[in-house]
Amino acid sequence: MSLKINDDCTSCDACVSVCPNTAISAGDVIYTIDAARCTECVGAEDSPQCQLVCPADAIVAGAVESNDQLMAKYKGLHA
Ligand code: SF4
Numbered sequence: 001m002s003l004k005i006n007d008d009c010t011s012c013d014a015c016v017s018v019c020p021n022t023a024i025s026a027g028d029v030i031y032t033i034d035a036a037r038c039t040e041c042v043g044a045e046d047s048p049q050c051q052l053v054c055p056a057d058a059i060v061a062g063a064v065e066s067n068d069q070l071m072a073k074y075k076g077l078h079a
């Protein structure tokens, strides 16, 4: 699944640099994840890197996608 950021985000900026797909950006109030670019780190890492660094536990499950769909998305982004 792609992940999403909830209202617990404190806009600390820690997650942006660890995303292999440049899927995270600052929004008007909280940071946001572009679902079209989030592969749950499939293709690049063993686990979602943004969740590992978020001090607010603000990054949670979003739309459900299969592993094959996530890998296809990753390959599309890095073709
Ligand atoms: S799970 Fe991985 S690909 Fe998705 S936003 Fe977080 S760091 Fe980026």
Ligand code: SF4
Pocket (backbone or CB within 6 Å): 005, 008, 009, 010, 011, 012, 013, 014, 015, 016, 031, 053, 054, 055, 056, 057, 058, 059
């Ligand atoms: S690491 Fe967590 S608290 Fe910091 S900007 Fe990202 S989602 Fe928000």
